Amino acid sequence: MTTSTTSTQAQIFPGKGLGFITLGASLHNVLTRVKSYPQTYPAIDLAYSPADPLRKPVVLQLPSNGLRLRFDGPDQRLRLIEILDFSRVNLVYKNQEVLKGGKSAEQTPSSQGPSFRHVYNRLFGPSYPGEYVPPADKSPYGTYVLSYPGIAFSFPLQHSAWSDQCDFVALLSSSAALPATSMSIYQGSSWPEVRARIFTQQPQYPRSSALIGKSRESLADEIEEWQVLGAGKLEVFRRTGFPLVITLGETTPQDLIADFGPPDAIYRKNDRRISIHRAAGGGDIHLSPSPGSIPDADHSSNNSVTDDSDEEMAAFNIGDPTSLPAECFLNYFHHGFDAFISYPAPPGPAFPNSGLPDPLPQPSSSQLTVTKIILHGNVPGSYPFNRHRRSRWTIPLNDSSDHLNSESPYDEISERLRAIWKGSYANSTEERALQRPMVLNRGWGDSPESSVEFLGGWEETTSKGHRTSVDGQDGGLGNTEMFGFPGLLFEVLKNGAVSCLTVY
Incomplete structure (x- = not known):
């Protein structure tokens, strides 16, 4: 060259x-x-x-x-x-x-x-x-x-x-x-x-040129799609290999590395500024019918390439799960996802009428497991654009042919999930709290990588939660709205595109 x-x-x-x-x-x-x-x-x-x-x-x-x-x-x-x-x-x-x-x-x-x-x-x-x-x-x-x-x-x-x-x-x-x-x-x-x-036929070659002509043993197979099943279960469809199942609270870092290879980066820093939103009106606000808390969705790779992460990289071996800190994110930029590694915690409940049982309470354990999966949309115009390649996902609803997917506008996702979960909340206060958008700004502060602010409201959002911007631009602030459903957290741009889905 x-x-x-x-x-x-x-x-x-x-x-x-x-x-x-x-x-x-x-x-x-x-x-x-x-x-x-x-x-x-x-x-x-x-x-x-x-x-x-x-x-x-x-x-x-x-x-x-x-x-x-x-x-x-x-x-x-x-x-x-x-x-x-x-x-x-x-x-x-x-x-x-x-x-x-x-x-x-x-x-x-x-x-x-x-x-x-x-x-x-x-x-x-x-x-x-x-x-x-x-x-x-x-x-x-x-x-x-x-x-x-x-x-x-x-x-x-x-x-x-x-x-x-x-x-x-x-x-x-x-x-x-x-x-x-x-x-x-x-x-x-x-x-x-x-x-x-030309834009719809199945491509012959993989997403990464590094995979061309390589055997499965030398490089991890690429991910085609994630299927979010509920109850902490995700099925991963790959380009050539058999599908895999990730179970939150059970799948270990060793399992991830065996299936997807070593992560591209590891991030340990935790930002607890979101914890103020875990209680409102003197009582806990749960994101699921069972007790829970708002997940730390402002971590992952949005903070993985600067701050103290480079120094921490030298402290442990990416390929050695035994050297991981107690809580960290494994960043898979080329696979399009991050995994939060922590001690086992109860995942979100099963979707109503899905046929899956609710997860059993997790026994106390010192074994680190995957407790959250963050699927990145790589939406053009979003603040974290091009940090990950795009992840595609589906959420099956009543049957295999009825599902939401990563291209669905959030208004459609919200309408369908509200109908599914209606009547499953502890009370009306909990349901209203979940439907009120929280605004996340990734564009302020001395370092773009450490500037995560929850603003709590947005003057450009109507009472129904619709984005009013017609051009999809965020004015350079990187603002997105966050909406929660049991076991799911959606980060949504003003044009309705889902920028990130956290499954916990």
């Missing part, structure tokens, strides 16, 4: 990727890699829908490198790689430069790419006919898209010269066609064949 923005060399792998950028890779993985080369990638633009960031595509543009990367919204996986300026990157295919012999004296603009002759005769060989897209305005040029398996080129073509009766090879070899203006890399046999399902 060179440091010049105009001479970066990138190997083309049709249907797979460009250089280290692999189709199917997570937004977290790609953005983290790109940001680690600031001289090579000096400009990074991220575009997303502020109102609907989890269902609309996310676009990562690298203007200094002529690249545009398109990710789907729900899973945040790379679906399309586009080269928009051939002068910004030195493309190589099987050790041959893509632009070699591709320019003529008449075509001087530096952004133009290879000629049709060069693509057809020297690089990729014969192809089936492509498709012609007429100009949308009064431009004299339409676009001819020439597709190969996993790769396509767009050539400007004089609209007056186009005829579906013409031989496309002769037509694109004539003076009526200009060199390619863009190139796309995708998964599929041709662009017309995959265009309609």
